[in-house]
Amino acid sequence: MSYDVELIRSDFPILERRVGDYPLAYLDSANTSQKPQVVIDAMVDHYERHNANVARAMHVLGAEASAAFEGGREKVGAFIGANRAQEVVFTKNASEALNLAAHTLGATLRPGDEVVISVMEHHSNIVPWQLLCARTGATLRWFDITAEGRLDLAKAASGNLINANTKIVSIGWVSNVLGTVNPIAEIAAQAHAVGAVMVVDGAQAVPQLTTSVADSGADLVAFTGHKMVGPTGIGALWGRYDLLAALPPFLGGGEMIEIVKMTGSTFAPPPARFEAGTPPIAQAVGLGAAADYLHELGMADVAAHERTITEYALKSLGQVDGLRILGTTEIGPEGRGGAVSFTLATVDGLDIHPHDVMTFLDSRGVAVRGGHHCARPLHERLGITASTRASFYLYTVEREIDQLIEALDYTRNFFGRAA
Amino acid sequence: MSVEAMYQEIILDHYRAKHHAGLRDPYGAQVTHVNPTCGDEVMLRVALDGDTVTDVSYEGVGCSISQASTSVMSDLVIGRTVPQALELHERFTEMMHSRGEVEPDEEHLEDAIAFIGVAKFPARVKCALLGWSAFKDAAVQALAGETTKEF
Numbered sequence: 001m002s003y004d005v006e007l008i009r010s011d012f013p014i015l016e017r018r019v020g021d022y023p024l025a026y027l028d029s030a031n032t033s034q035k036p037q038v039v040i041d042a043m044v045d046h047y048e049r050h051n052a053n054v055a056r057a058m059h060v061l062g063a064e065a066s067a068a069f070e071g072g073r074e075k076v077g078a079f080i081g082a083n084r085a086q087e088v089v090f091t092k093n094a095s096e097a098l099n100l101a102a103h104t105l106g107a108t109l110r111p112g113d114e115v116v117i118s119v120m121e122h123h124s125n126i127v128p129w130q131l132l133c134a135r136t137g138a139t140l141r142w143f144d145i146t147a148e149g150r151l152d153l154a155k156a157a158s159g160n161l162i163n164a165n166t167k168i169v170s171i172g173w174v175s176n177v178l179g180t181v182n183p184i185a186e187i188a189a190q191a192h193a194v195g196a197v198m199v200v201d202g203a204q205a206v207p208q209l210t211t212s213v214a215d216s217g218a219d220l221v222a223f224t225g226h227k228m229v230g231p232t233g234i235g236a237l238w239g240r241y242d243l244l245a246a247l248p249p250f251l252g253g254g255e256m257i258e259i260v261k262m263t264g265s266t267f268a269p270p271p272a273r274f275e276a277g278t279p280p281i282a283q284a285v286g287l288g289a290a291a292d293y294l295h296e297l298g299m300a301d302v303a304a305h306e307r308t309i310t311e312y313a314l315k316s317l318g319q320v321d322g323l324r325i326l327g328t329t330e331i332g333p334e335g336r337g338g339a340v341s342f343t344l345a346t347v348d349g350l351d352i353h354p355h356d357v358m359t360f361l362d363s364r365g366v367a368v369r370g371g372h373h374c375a376r377p378l379h380e381r382l383g384i385t386a387s388t389r390a391s392f393y394l395y396t397v398e399r400e401i402d403q404l405i406e407a408l409d410y411t412r413n414f415f416g417r418a419a
Numbered sequence: 420m421s422v423e424a425m426y427q428e429i430i431l432d433h434y435r436a437k438h439h440a441g442l443r444d445p446y447g448a449q450v451t452h453v454n455p456t457c458g459d460e461v462m463l464r465v466a467l468d469g470d471t472v473t474d475v476s477y478e479g480v481g482c483s484i485s486q487a488s489t490s491v492m493s494d495l496v497i498g499r500t501v502p503q504a505l506e507l508h509e510r511f512t513e514m515m516h517s518r519g520e521v522e523p524d525e526e527h528l529e530d531a532i533a534f535i536g537v538a539k540f541p542a543r544v545k546c547a548l549l550g551w552s553a554f555k556d557a558a559v560q561a562l563a564g565e566t567t568k569e570f
Contacts, residue, residue, distance in 0.1 A: 355457055355482035363422035372458045385480040386458050
């Protein structure tokens with residue numbers, strides 16, 4: 001069956017909304033995606049018919065809730081190509097997944113050890129490593145970027161960035177600002193060659209690409225539910241099981257233990273070891289439904305649509321006077337994520353601040369994000385303080401891009417009126 | 420309230436040509452205030468002679484609302500005493516939290532009443548307040564410094 005985007009849009013009730021006098025053009029999916037009716041229904045059905053706590057409740061509802069929760073894990077594991085569902089640790093979001101990775105992997109770090117990230121990372125893949133280095137005395141180092149917004153692998157090689165002291169490398173799979181798809185397998189090979197663990201922030205990749213974590217080269221991959229048509233409140237850390245089994249606990253509490261005595265405790269095997277307390281149960285059910293939904297659409301077709309709509313957006317935005325796209329303006333052989341960030345200036349060269357752009361676009365029904373998109377160091381590296389970002393997903397259509405372009409032209413003329 | 424009405428000519432004029440911009444010596448106190456959610460930043464200095472504001476100088480990055488508001492604020496407070504300037508801060512803050520439902524106090528706030536439209540957009544109120552909050556912080560610190568000097 002061919003990819004019928006209008007039919008797909010009818011699965012998402014919110015896309016029928018109007019904002020003031022305009023139809024909603026939701027171009028903020030890299031921030032959070034909208035939810036199809038099947039995901040909403042799955043969560044409502046769970047609360048209406050099967051709600052109970054998991055694992056510890058022994059009654060019928062408890063068994064149903066446990067089965068639904070673990071069913072969500074199985075669906076997510078299958079969706080990302082994990083070897084087994086037990087490699088999927090549920091967290092509350094990708095940030096918590098990365099913090100889990102930093103805390104557990106970092107437990108043995110010492111002064112002299114090095115952690116490698118990149119300047120294009122989201123804050124959630126920067127700050128946990130900064131905190132880790134501050135705790136342990138390890139050194140944080142990072143990849144720079146090229147003028148095209150790709151990781152500068154040559155500079156990294158000549159600067160011996162990944163070396164015998166490197167213990168952890170953590171890189172975003174797809175940039176949330178530039179849309180760059182990073183060569184994860186290549187960097188993972190470099191990390192593994194020096195005995196380092198490869199962590200990947202997959203928050204922007206798992207929703208858009210056909211993902212096979214087991215074949216990615218990564219040892220740990222963090223991602224979140226709400227960017228992949230699932231609910232908020234649930235994310236995941238996938239890890240190779242032997243690695244997870246070797247890691248110490250993260251948060252302590254109920255369900256993560258084996259035996260608790262006042263003199264000390266022993267801990268459950270993964271994934272329970274990392275899931276203290278009552279987990280996000282209905283959210284796991286919703287995320288399982290989201291994984292099913294994406295699987296039925298076919299991730300190859302989702303990725304192809306993303307590419308088509310991003311190509312159209314790059315072409316359209318490229319024709320707006322005074323607009324400068326950050327990073328690559330073409331889709332390379334490695335592909336490109338569906339986020340396009342840009343700056344806008346009036347005819348006389350006045351920079352229109354992204355918050356002003358966002359406010360104007362919002363008044364014309366176009367939802368985008370303005371600011372540093374949780375990537376302040378990247379903006380600083382690019383010599384700017386903020387940008388406007390339009391981001392697309394499996395339900396984005398060309399008329400929404402056209403509405404964006406019209407609104408940008410209008411904004412530019414408004415701010416240029418005094419020129 | 421339309422977005423066009425929020426961006427009054429006077430706001431765009433101040434955004435294009437900020438008054439009293441740049442960091443100058445001497446100064447009694449310097450502060451940095453940020454809006455972490457949007458990344459707007461202002462570093463601001465206040466110079467006093469006794470309790471009179473003789474200069475406000477600043478460097479900042481941010482949207483037209485935050486930049487223009489800082490510019491208008493500096494026009495208003497320079498030459499006033501700290502208590503008078505802090506009273507203006509009170510009046511401006513009150514207007515910005517009114518959701519645009521009060522009659523703006525042109526007698527005291529002068530050009531700053533141009534920001535009444537911003538009060539209708541809750542997400543942008545903090546933009547208009549950034550420079551004013553930095554001024555209050557710096558003025559209070561500078562005044563404390565002046566007081567210490569006297570004794």
